[in-house]
Amino acid sequence: MNKIKNYENSGIPGDDEVLFLSLGGIGSIGSNMYVYGHRGKWLIVDYGIGFAGDNIPGIDITFADPKFLEERKEDILGMVITHAHEDHIGALSYMYDKVDCPIYATGFTADMIKHKLKDGGFSSKKLNVLKTGDKFKVGDFELEFVEMTHSIPEPQALLIKTSVGNIFHTGDWKIDENPVVGHCVNKDRLNEIGQEGLLALVGDSTNVMSKFCSESEGDIKQGIYETIKAISGGVAVTCFASNVARISSIIDAGIKCNRKIVLVGRSLFRVIECARNNGYLQNLPEFYEPEDVVDCNKKDLLYICTGSQGESRAGLARIARGDHRYVKLGTNDNVIFSARSIPGNEISIATVQNMLVERGVHIITPSDAMVHASGHGAREEMRELYKMLKPKLCIPMHGESLHLSRHAQLAKDVGIKKTCILNNGDVLLINKKESFIIDQVYTGEMVLDGNKITAIDSSAVRQRRKISYGGLVVVSVVLDDHGSLLAIPNTTLEGIAMACDNEREKLTEMIEDSILKLSDKEMISDNTVKENVRIATRRYIEKKTGKKSQVKIHLARVSV
Numbered sequence: 001m002n003k004i005k006n007y008e009n010s011g012i013p014g015d016d017e018v019l020f021l022s023l024g025g026i027g028s029i030g031s032n033m034y035v036y037g038h039r040g041k042w043l044i045v046d047y048g049i050g051f052a053g054d055n056i057p058g059i060d061i062t063f064a065d066p067k068f069l070e071e072r073k074e075d076i077l078g079m080v081i082t083h084a085h086e087d088h089i090g091a092l093s094y095m096y097d098k099v100d101c102p103i104y105a106t107g108f109t110a111d112m113i114k115h116k117l118k119d120g121g122f123s124s125k126k127l128n129v130l131k132t133g134d135k136f137k138v139g140d141f142e143l144e145f146v147e148m149t150h151s152i153p154e155p156q157a158l159l160i161k162t163s164v165g166n167i168f169h170t171g172d173w174k175i176d177e178n179p180v181v182g183h184c185v186n187k188d189r190l191n192e193i194g195q196e197g198l199l200a201l202v203g204d205s206t207n208v209m210s211k212f213c214s215e216s217e218g219d220i221k222q223g224i225y226e227t228i229k230a231i232s233g234g235v236a237v238t239c240f241a242s243n244v245a246r247i248s249s250i251i252d253a254g255i256k257c258n259r260k261i262v263l264v265g266r267s268l269f270r271v272i273e274c275a276r277n278n279g280y281l282q283n284l285p286e287f288y289e290p291e292d293v294v295d296c297n298k299k300d301l302l303y304i305c306t307g308s309q310g311e312s313r314a315g316l317a318r319i320a321r322g323d324h325r326y327v328k329l330g331t332n333d334n335v336i337f338s339a340r341s342i343p344g345n346e347i348s349i350a351t352v353q354n355m356l357v358e359r360g361v362h363i364i365t366p367s368d369a370m371v372h373a374s375g376h377g378a379r380e381e382m383r384e385l386y387k388m389l390k391p392k393l394c395i396p397m398h399g400e401s402l403h404l405s406r407h408a409q410l411a412k413d414v415g416i417k418k419t420c421i422l423n424n425g426d427v428l429l430i431n432k433k434e435s436f437i438i439d440q441v442y443t444g445e446m447v448l449d450g451n452k453i454t455a456i457d458s459s460a461v462r463q464r465r466k467i468s469y470g471g472l473v474v475v476s477v478v479l480d481d482h483g484s485l486l487a488i489p490n491t492t493l494e495g496i497a498m499a500c501d502n503e504r505e506k507l508t509e510m511i512e513d514s515i516l517k518l519s520d521k522e523m524i525s526d527n528t529v530k531e532n533v534r535i536a537t538r539r540y541i542e543k544k545t546g547k548k549s550q551v552k553i554h555l556a557r558v559s560v
């Protein structure tokens with residue numbers, strides 16, 4: 001592939017080209033943010049969060065650094081949101097003001113976005129509500145929502161028409177012939193789009209490792225019913241709150257089995273409200289909150305819980321720890337995991353499952369019964385989509401490197417002439433004849449650290465990671481103006497396995513020695529004293545514990 005460095009127009013998309021780049025979402029699953037450029041203007045698709053995993057202590061979520069867009073704020077036409085999953089809308093709560101542009105989404109997605117904007121203290125006045133399948137214009141981009149199927153209502157692919165040609169951005173999708181909520185994929189429209197000619201397809205890679213087809217929500221509905229029917233004790237089902245079809249299936253099973261539906265987790269109420277506002281989940285029985293049913297026999301109840309990913313603050317983890325005020329599960333009770341793990345969450349999920357098992361709860365996972373279907377198309381579905389759309393170019397997105405490369409291989413296998421695996425920040429130029437990378441722009445990851453937004457490589461986050469590995473030593477030293485010690489150095493050790501008093505005394509002696517051996521001239525330099533104490537302390541701790549600890553020195557000078 002050609003790589004033209006210093007291409008003059010890389011910051012300003014020309015009239016006869018479309019530029020495509022991702023600021024997040026290529027090379028990892030999560031933090032989606034894609035950008036299209038044409039005729040000097042930019043269109044954003046999605047702005048979501050990623051889960052941080054366990055390698056960043058104290059950090060739960062990450063999202064793309066929008067610096068590239070902030071520098072071009074006046075040329076941003078708008079942001080189209082494909083669907084309301086956290087990895088596509090979650091960053092709006094924290095970062096919307098950085099782009100502050102019109103947002104385009106269908107009804108259910110828009111309602112979920114309104115909550116996100118409100119959570120962040122942002123106005124929704126630039127939010128434009130469209131219908132599934134709508135055609136609309138944003139600047140020189142002619143856009144069309146094409147409804148797909150996924151694990152949330154109203155998942156839209158986006159057909160992007162420009163004077164250069166058409167691009168199909170799949171969003172997250174599968175082909176579900178019985179989606180329970182919403183419509184089946186409109187294959188006639190997809191075939192038409194293919195016949196009209198497609199320059200490129202930017203496509204979801206999540207499930208490329210799965211061989212056949214994803215299961216249908218309709219089959220899962222039956223599986224959940226049969227599983228619950230066979231249970232005589234208490235039963236709780238956990239799934240993603242946003243999976244409205246799944247919630248509908250669980251409620252349906254509960255009604256058929258004469259169980260009252262009890263919702264555990266605030267986000268369920270939010271999603272159900274958004275779903276009902278948009279015509280889904282109509283004609284349902286009354287929902288109960290856990291405190292309403294404390295006197296009921298558990299065999300008459302069906303709990304629907306948040307926390308399928310092992311989130312420690314969610315309803316299910318609280319039940320597993322035994323600290324949920326109103327819901328207690330134990331022997332004769334069952335928890336159905338109607339979800340699979342998002343990569344990175346496996347340990348948290350196993351922790352919750354183990355805690356439940358230790359209470360005597362019986363666990364049912366997708367390996368035991370038909371209680372979960374993926375929301376992403378497997379290889380057969382991907383092949384089918386390529387056969388309908390026949391793009392000239394395939395650009396895999398929404399996947400880790402392995403997924404991207406398998407996706408590219410699959411596209412080649414079905415006869416797609418060209419595939420292009422990008423990194424976040426690579427600027428791909430697409431014109432009528434060819435496509436090539438012209439530049440690499442700044443990308444970075446931001447994290448939410450408590451209530452502060454910071455870069456993932458900020459000193460606070462880096463320090464925390466180092467301290468979590470090797471612990472922290474704080475040394476306080478008091479000297480007079482000439483460098484004489486006025487008190488025994490004070491040490492505080494956090495997270496270091498060196499409890500023996502003798503070793504602590506030795507450490508103090510080492511610190512004193514490191515100061516006493518300094519020359520008169522060195523003694524009067526604060527930096528020299530600090531550095532010598534730091535090195536002596538670090539070496540001693542490393543010798544005793546085998547770990548490199550973080551060492552901080554407080555030096556005070558007192559005139560006597």
Ligand SMILES: [Zn+2]
Binds near residue numbers: 032085087088172398
């Ligand atoms: Zn996604």
Ligand SMILES: [Zn+2]
Binds near residue numbers: 083
């Ligand atoms: Zn999704």
